[in-house]
Amino acid sequence: MSNKEKEIVRKDRRSFLSVLPLGVLGVVGASLTIAAKRSLEPHTVAAADEGWKSLGDVAEIAGEEPIEKTIAVTCRSGWSKTVEDVSVYVLPKHDNKVLSSVCPHEGCPIVWDADSKNFLCPCHDSFFSDEGQRLTGPAAKDLTEYETRVENGKLQIKV
Ligand code: FES
Structure with missing residues (x-):
């Protein structure tokens, strides 16, 4: 070379x-x-869990008070996937309407107040009617309502 x-x-x-x-x-x-x-990326329900989740036998859902139910959903946040229990309220008094238990203000869990017959958010005192309509407080929207259906005698919600 x-x-x-x-x-x-x-x-x-x-x-x-x-x-x-x-x-x-x-x-x-x-x-x-x-x-x-x-x-x-926002915390989301993973595609694997999108679909219908059963809340139990529709024949067993009855009464005047909201019934709290828990479902397990897979959530994705960034790299991680986690299975979380999510609470919802079934309203037998209102044709088995199903409401989210997450306050639309800043995401605190709402609770049913049997004395006032309203839902309330203990974080900043938002109140919602027994059908989930906003009554007072800083929350600007009603509680989120799930799409529902009855399949083979089971009440289901779309997640
Ligand atoms: S988070 Fe519910 S009122 Fe603020």
């Missing part, structure tokens, strides 16, 4: 080594961008 050819090989090696750190930085930057995007 002539001296001129050796010099060309050295220059190619130097130019490759000078570009290598940029390539490594590019890969690290892309990985961090993907991780940041995933961690900022």
Whole structure:
């Protein structure tokens, strides 16, 4: 190999080594961008759990008071998937309407107040009627109502 050819090989090696750190930085930057995007994604019910969830035999749902039921749903937040118990209220007095137990203000769990016959949020004192309509407090919306159906004698909600 002539001296001129050796010099060309050295220059190619130097130019490759000078570009290598940029390539490594590019890969690290892309990985961090993907991780940041995933961690900022909203907490959602995973696709695997989207569908209908049973709340039990419709024949056993009766009475004047809301009935609290718990369902397990898979939630996804960033990289992680977790199974969480979610409470809902079935309203036998109102044609088995089903309400979320999450306050639309800042997400605290609401409770049924048997004395006033209303739902209330203990965090900032929002009150909702026995059908979930907003009455007072900082919550700007009614309680969320689930889509329901009866399938093979079971009351189901769409999650
Ligand atoms: S979270 Fe319910 S009133 Fe604020």
